[in-house]
Amino acid sequence: AGAAEGPGADTERLWRLAVATLDGNWEHDHTVPSRTLYPHQWSWDSAFIAVGLAHVRPDRAWRELESLFRAQWADGRVPHIVFNPRLPVGAYFPGPEFWASDRADGAPAAATSGLVQPPVHALTAWLAYRRAPSDAARAALARLYPRLVAQQRYLATRRDVGGGGLACVVHPWESGLDNSPAWDGPMAAVPADVAVMRAYRRHDTRHAPAAHRPTDLDYARYVAIVAGYRDGGYRDDDLGRRHPFLVECPLFNAAAGAAEHALARIAPLVGADPGPHRERAAGITEALVRRLYDPRTGTFRPRDLRTGRLVPARTVLGLAPLILPDLPAPQVAAVVTEACSARFGVARQMDRPLPSYDRTAPDFEPLRYWRGPSWMNINWLVRRGLLAHGRADLADGLRRSMLGLVAGAGCHEYFHPDTGAGLGSPAFGWTAALVLDLLA
Numbered sequence: 001a002g003a004a005e006g007p008g009a010d011t012e013r014l015w016r017l018a019v020a021t022l023d024g025n026w027e028h029d030h031t032v033p034s035r036t037l038y039p040h041q042w043s044w045d046s047a048f049i050a051v052g053l054a055h056v057r058p059d060r061a062w063r064e065l066e067s068l069f070r071a072q073w074a075d076g077r078v079p080h081i082v083f084n085p086r087l088p089v090g091a092y093f094p095g096p097e098f099w100a101s102d103r104a105d106g107a108p109a110a111a112t113s114g115l116v117q118p119p120v121h122a123l124t125a126w127l128a129y130r131r132a133p134s135d136a137a138r139a140a141l142a143r144l145y146p147r148l149v150a151q152q153r154y155l156a157t158r159r160d161v162g163g164g165g166l167a168c169v170v171h172p173w174e175s176g177l178d179n180s181p182a183w184d185g186p187m188a189a190v191p192a193d194v195a196v197m198r199a200y201r202r203h204d205t206r207h208a209p210a211a212h213r214p215t216d217l218d219y220a221r222y223v224a225i226v227a228g229y230r231d232g233g234y235r236d237d238d239l240g241r242r243h244p245f246l247v248e249c250p251l252f253n254a255a256a257g258a259a260e261h262a263l264a265r266i267a268p269l270v271g272a273d274p275g276p277h278r279e280r281a282a283g284i285t286e287a288l289v290r291r292l293y294d295p296r297t298g299t300f301r302p303r304d305l306r307t308g309r310l311v312p313a314r315t316v317l318g319l320a321p322l323i324l325p326d327l328p329a330p331q332v333a334a335v336v337t338e339a340c341s342a343r344f345g346v347a348r349q350m351d352r353p354l355p356s357y358d359r360t361a362p363d364f365e366p367l368r369y370w371r372g373p374s375w376m377n378i379n380w381l382v383r384r385g386l387l388a389h390g391r392a393d394l395a396d397g398l399r400r401s402m403l404g405l406v407a408g409a410g411c412h413e414y415f416h417p418d419t420g421a422g423l424g425s426p427a428f429g430w431t432a433a434l435v436l437d438l439l440a
Ligand code: 9WN
Pocket: 033, 038, 042, 043, 044, 045, 080, 173, 176, 177, 178, 204
């Protein structure tokens, strides 16, 4: 699309569309991912959105992050949803009454979920600051710093269920890639009753076709896992013995590693010592390679802690370790090979967008959410990884592909991986934000 050619009418049009989308989704102190599908505040959405806001409304970038971190729990966890009390019951399922955070120890005053999402916040806070440095931005960074450190500490201590130096996710929602084929194996072991699920009313399928969303069986399991965790007070002790879903995810842990690298950059600005962050970053990279890299296939894959095995599915999660600047050369080469293979098709000149799943797999589903469609946040992370490892040529191909998607379909939530057609929410926060970052 013309937007890829640099400044011009199309660039101007995309810029205005993205700014209008972010403005339309702004809600008193945060940005909703989507007015229809996700009308509350989501954790990693806010992180990506802050990057885009830094280009146009820097004060809002800090309000976005600070409102999220105000809902941080006493143990350091940053909840994946902060509920807006102004919305009616039923605005989203599962809503605050289901999560019942008010009955859990250490929960904040606001109603929240009890799960987390990939910790991309330190990275995006750093990028937002670099984009628009000011005294106010530095003061916001100084307020956020101890909270970002606490977020990392929670993951490194309470969530290292495997004991090998990586954090585990306790629910597919925590991965951010809810129904990725990566979770099929671990999810199959979760007992769930679809009939019980049907007693609830799903909210998502009122706003998007059911064929583009997770299935009822997925939802039955999502709800069952939350119910168990909630009934245990969202406590993390003894998870290995009692929790049905425990997985070490390469994207989640790459985000945690990138967070330590970012904190090492932030620390001197706020009068803190970067040394411990550098050490922890190195530890995470080493653990990722040791625990999640499979030399036989040359891929990073999630480890199911219940079986001890790496999951077989080759998903876009496996490309995420590229965001680690200290990823060793053999693993960089392997991930680039995987990215450029027929499975994912990254190239200088891309003929189709980057899919969320191996497009050669027999169960590749081009319409169903994280089982095939292309997503802007993942594209953005992979692009950053390619830039970090000297592959500006491939990063540029990805950038043009991303801009082409939005030029053709608008700020959709996800895109058909063959046709580029827009799917899910048509006015999606992080798509708008990350397009601004590409255009700036
Ligand atoms: C559950 C908000 C969120 C994203 C996730 C995406 C989707 C929620 C849902 O929407 O998840 O958290 O209801 O499907 O999978 O990555 O943060 O945009």
